[in-house]
Structures are given as C-alpha cells and as structure tokens.
Amino acid sequence: MNQLFDISGKVIVVTGATGILAGGAAKYLQRNGAKVVYLGRNQERVDRAIQEARKISDDCMGLTCDVLDENGLKKGYEDVLNRFGQVDALINGAGGNMPGATIGPDKEIFDLDLDDYTKVMDLNLKGTVIPTLAFAQAFKEQKSGCVINFSSMSSTQALTRVLGYSNAKAAIDNFTRWMATEMATKYGDQVRVNAVAPGFFISKQNKALLTNQDGSFTERGQQVINKTPFRRFGKQEEIYGAIHYLISDSSSFVTGTVLAVDGGFSSFCGV
Secondary structure (H helix, E strand, O other): OHHHHOOOOOEEEEEOOOOHHHHHHHHHHHHOOOEEEEEEOOHHHHHHHHHHHOOOOOOEEEEEOOOOOHHHHHHHHHHHHHHHOOOOEEEEOOOOOOHHHOOOOOOOHHHOOHHHHHHHHHHHHHHHHHHHHHHOHHHHHHOOEEEEEEOOHHHOOOOOOOHHHHHHHHHHHHHHHHHHHHHHHHHOOOEEEEEEEEOOEOOOOOHHHHEOOOOOEOHHHHHHHHOOOOOOOEOHHHHHHHHHHHHOHHHOOOOOOEEEEOOOHHHOOOO
C-alpha cells in the first residue's frame, strides 16, 4: 500500500516555486524523495529557493523563466532533460492578481482596468497553458506523467471583488478537463491532468483582507468562516497531501478532476 504513495525519484517541475504555497509544496515533495525543479521569474528568489532546497537534498535545480516566455520555457525543458533525463510531473503554481482587475467595495464594475484584467488573465491562464505545452511534451514521449493545475474557490462561485482572477480560474477548470481528455485519448491512460482548488489560506497577500491587526476576522474574513463548515482557515501544509496524492500512483484512475481542499466551503450554501 505504501508504494502507491511513493514519489521517490520522480522529477517534478514546479512553477511559481519561489512563492509561499507552491514553494512550500515543492519542498514537501523534495523531502518525500522527489527531484524538484524550482521555476520562478526572479533570479535572486530562485537562488534563495535553491539554497534552501539543497539543505534537503541535492536532487533539485533552479530555472529562472517567466511562465509567459514560450522560448524560455522550451529551453528550460531541455535543461531539465539534460539534468534529470525525464519529467514525471508539472505543477502549475504560478499565478496572482492585480488591483485594477478587482472590484473593491468603493468601486463598481465600470471602473475595471482592462489592462490589469488582461494581465491577470494572461498570468493565470496562459501562465498555465504555456508551461504545460512546454513540459508535457515529455509525457507524449514517455506515455506517462501528470499535470496539476491550481484552481480556486472563485472558479465556480461568484466571489466578490476578484473578477479577473475568477474568470481565469474558471478557464483553468475547463483547460484541466480538456487537457485530461486530450492527453489520455492520444497518449494513454498513464498521462493524467488534474487540478487542486484551495479554499482560504492566510498568506501575506490576503492577511490584511481577512484578519485585523488584533487577530480577529475582518467582515470579509468572517463571511468566509461562516461559509466554511470547518469554521477555520486552511493550513498551508493541508494542500500538500492532495498534491502528493495526485502525483502518486494512488490516483492512477483519476484525471480531469478539480479537487477541492477547502474545509467544505464549496459544498455549503451558507444556510
């Protein structure tokens, strides 16, 4: 049974690996025996990530590349093959938001900054599609491998404020299912594409939005808690198990799935 969850020796490329959530997942996977490629767009941050990763093992490498840079990603793919000889999994962890693509309480939809909206759509959607096209080339050749995309609670529900991000993540869900079908029908049942949809986790980006300085919840934070049956925010490490499962052989019959890790947020109507 333990072998079903064994990821030792698997070569895993993680985009957004200098960030908190994807970076934490990358280190977790490395601690569990994987060979991890830390991909980020800032050289200094990639260097710091690799410095920390080498404290775990030498089975790691850094790639500095923007997820929208098609040629840079193709070169990165060749670099990974030269170092490790294969790619077993891709985690599309890069993403983000911009103020102009959100509709705050002091704004209305007609204030939307279309330039920021386009940038958010590109980063989250194209920033998943382009790395997949680059690194999943290995899965075509190997007839095995898996992709894990990052979805969101806002992909299937109208979450106020985050318009651009929500639209992009809804497209990620569709891309996940489409690619799962495409890869399996053309390259076999050992090529899988899934996504994880994290619930609400406290991070530097959203801490001020969800909590007050005294640790109590803001109005928006309390709204999230009220709709979460677990009555708490998620812990970062709680997403790692879902990612581990989707990479491992224990999920060998799972593809085209968006796995919610949300304390019940997506299943509860709030009443």
